[in-house]
Amino acid sequence: MITQRNWTKITRTENIPPREGRSVKVGSLEIAVFNINGRFLTIENACPHKGGPLCDGMVTGTAVVCPLHGRHFDLETGIPVRASEPSCLAVFPTCVEDGVILVDLDAGHRAFESDAA
C-alpha cells in the first residue's frame, strides 16, 4: 500500500536544538517536535496524565520525560515506557526537506486508545 503523505511545513531544523523539543500550535491541537540528534519526531504535546507540556521534557534516548510528574513516553510510538500506564500519545509522521521539518498532520496515530474515560 502506498500512503499519500500530506506534508505541512513546520519550521527550520535549526530552531530545534539537539535533544530538545519545541511545541507548535496547529488548529486546536499542539504538537511537540523533537530533535533526536538530527532525526525529528513529532507527538501531541499534552501529557495524558495532567496535560504537562511534553515539549519541555528531558529527552533520554528516544523517550521524553514529562516535566510535571515524570512519566516517560517513547517518541517513536507514543507508548508509555512503563507498561502500567494506561494512556499513549499520538505520533505524527515527520521528515526533513531542504532544512525544513515537515509533518503529516492528517496521519496522527495512537497505538491504542485508553480504556479510561
Next chain:
Amino acid sequence: MAGVACVEQILKRNPEFDITIFGDETHVNYNRIMLSLVLAGEKSADEIVLNDADWYRSNKIRARLGVKIAGIDRHARIVTDEQGESTPYDRLILATGSKAFIPPIPGVDKDNVHVFRTLDDTHALMAKARKGLKTVVIGGGLLGLEAARGLQVRGCDVTVIHLADSLMERQLDATGGDYLRRRIEGLGIRVMLPRQTAAIMGNGHVDGLRFATGEELKADLVVIAAGIKPNADLGRIAGIEVNRGIVVNDFMETSDPQIFAVGECTEHRGQTFGLVAPLFDQARVLAATITDNRGPVFSAAAPATRLKIMGIDIFSAGATDDKAEGVETVRYEDPALGAYKKLLIKDNRLIGMILVGDVEDEQTYLDWMRSGTDLAPLRRQLLFPPAASDQGLEVADMPDSETICGCNGVRKGDIIHSIHAHGITTMAELKEKTRASTSCGTCAGLCQKLLRAVAPDFQEETKTSLCACVPFSYERLREIVKGQKLKSVEEVLAIYGNRKGCEVCKPALSYMLDMLWCGDHDEDRSARFINDRVHANIQKDGTFSVVPRMRGGVTSPDELRRIADVADKYQIPMVKVTGSQRLDLLGVKKADLPAVWRDLGMPSGQAYAKGVRMVKTCVGTEFCRFGVQDSTNTGIELEARLENLFTPHKFKMGVVGCPRNCAEATVKDLGLIGQDGSWQIVVGGAAGKSVRKADLLVTVETRQEAIEASELFFQYYRENGNYLERSYDFVERLGIEKIRKDTVYAPDEEKRKLLERLHRSKALSHDAWLEGDRPVNPTQFVPIEAIEKAREPQLV
C-alpha cells in the same frame, strides 16, 4: 604477582625465611590486571601497587628491582644477574610470568608497534595516545580488548583486528562473541573479523597494515595482543624440565628438588595459564611445600572465567563443546539488553555455560554444575533460576576454599577470617583488608552477601552508584571526569555510559561538570530540567514563576514599584510573599520571561535551581534593640558572594543578629548566628521534609572570618555532596567532625585551594536572566509558528 603472593603466604607460615626478590621491572609488585585501568586513566600507577617499599622493608625482604637474572647454576645453587653479581640460594622460586607472543609478521620491529604487558608498556602507550590517533590492536582476546578500550578513552580512533571469526573465542561461542562485539562497537570501537595481518607497513615508523586478503588499513599506532607465552627461559638455562612452560608437579616442584615455580611460567599436567585465579592457588600450595608443610596439592579446577571487559560482564565455565554426543543447549538472547546466556546440559546435569551481559545467576549455575543437581524438576526455570528464599544460602553453600575474588585470589575462608580478625563492617574495609573486589569488581555482589551473612554490624555501602546509565559511584565519576578531562555530558555518556542517559544522571552529570571545571565546560542545555533551561520554575499549567533576587530579603520602594508595574503589564495572576523573604510572580508565560526580567531589572533569585537560593536575614544591629551583630549587611554580602553558583541541591542560608534567631538560621543549610563579639557558623539545618537543627561548625570573631568559614563549607559541599543530597543528609553522611577537619581545621594550603576553586567558579558564573537578551538558541523562549498555515490535525 604470583611470586610475591607466594612470599606473602610463606611469611604467614614461617616468617624466619631470609628472602631476596629479583625483578627486572623497576616497580614494586603491582596488580597487573589493573593496567587497563591505568591506561584508561581511571587509576594512577600508585593506586595499583600491591606491596609497597614499606612492605618489603618491614618483612626484611631484600628487593632487587630492575635487576634481571641471567644465569642459574643449580649445582652450586647460585643465581647470577646481568651485572654479573652472584647470589647463593637454598631454595629458588621461578615466577617469571609470561611474555607477549609476537607473531612472525614482517614489520613488527617498527617504531610505534607496542605490546601491553607491563607498567612501562602502559606508560609508553599513554605517552603516544592522543585524540584521533589511528590505532590498531591486533588480537581480540582479553588483553587486546582492554588495550583498545584504554586507548579509545584517551581519544584514539581504535580498530580491533582479530584472526578468528568471533571475539574471545576461547571463552565464548560465536553468538557470545557476537554479543560482545556489538557492545564494543556500541562504545565506538571498530572490530574487523576475521583478519589475518600479513605485514606492518611503513618506513621505520608504522603507517598501516596489510591483511592476507591484500586489503590495507591506515595506522599510526599498533598494539600487538596476540597471546602470551610462558617465560621459561630461566628453566631452560638451569637445565630443568621445560615444555611450553616450566614443568611442575602437584606440589609446584620442578625437576630439581631445590627449585620451584609458580605463575604463568609454569606448565602443570600439560596446561599453561593466562588468568590469575589459579595462580593464587599455586602460590598457596607452593608456600606449604617450601615451608616443609608439603601436603596441599594444586589442581587446575574446571576452568571458570569471570571477566569484566569494557564494563561488560562475561562468565564462562565448564564444557564449551555443544556438538558433543548427548549435549543439549538451552539459550536465551535479548539483543536490546545485550544479554546472552547459554547452558550446556547432559543427562539433565549442567556441564557448562556462557553468560554475557547478565551474570546475575552465575553462582546458582555454578552450584548446579559442581553439585550435579538434577535439573529435571527445574527445566522451566533454567534461564531464570528462582532467587533463593534464604538469601544467605548461596554463600552458605560454598566451601571455605572456594575463591570469591578471582583477580586477587581471595577465598571465602580468608574473607570470613578477616571479617572477624579486623572487625570489618563495610565493603570499603573489606576491600582494604582483603583486597577482594578491588580489581574488576565482578565479585562485589558475593562479597556483599558474605558480609551481610557474617559481619555482626554490617553496614550497607554509602557510596551509591549514580544510575544504571553510568554505573559508577559519584566519587569514581568525579575522578573519571577530572582524570579524563571530560567536558560534556554527551562525552561522559558515550564513553562511560549507555549513550542515552536519563533524567537522573543527565542533570547530575551537568552539575558535576560545572563544579569540576568551575563553569568552564560545554554546557548542554538538553541535559537540564526545563527550569534550568528557561531559568524559571514550571507550574502545573505549563506557565512559570519568577522570583527576583532580593538580597537578604531587603527591597526598596523603587523595586516594589517595578514589580507592581510588571505584574500589571504582563497580567501576572498572582504576586506572593514567599517563605524565603522575597516576592514571587506566578503564572508567567514562557514567551514573556525575557521581557519580564528586563522590566524588573533585578537578577535571578535562582528559585528554580539546584543552586544558591537566598540568605534570609533579620534586622540586627541596624534597628533591633537586641541586635549584637550586623546580620542584614552580613547576609547581603554573603548572598552577593555566592549567588549564581550551583550546588548539589538547593542551598539556603540565614543570618541572624542574636541568638533569638528570628530568621531561622539554625534550620538552614548554612546559618550565621551573631553573638556578642563572635559569630557561630552552623551547617546542615533543615525545616522542610524533615526538621534538623544545624550542627555547629565553628565559632569565629570577625565578620570576615565568618564569611570565610561559610565559603569553605559551601565549596566543600559543592565538591563532595552527591547530586540531590541536601546539606542535612551530607552532614549526616560525613559527620561534622570530618567536615570540620576538611574545612575550618584544614591546613592553610588546603583551605586556600578550596577558596581558590570557589572564587574561580564565581568569576565564571553569571546571572542566568541575562539570557533573556542573549538566548542560547533562537527558540529558547520564543514559541515556534508553523511556516505553513496550520490546519486541524487528523488522527487516523
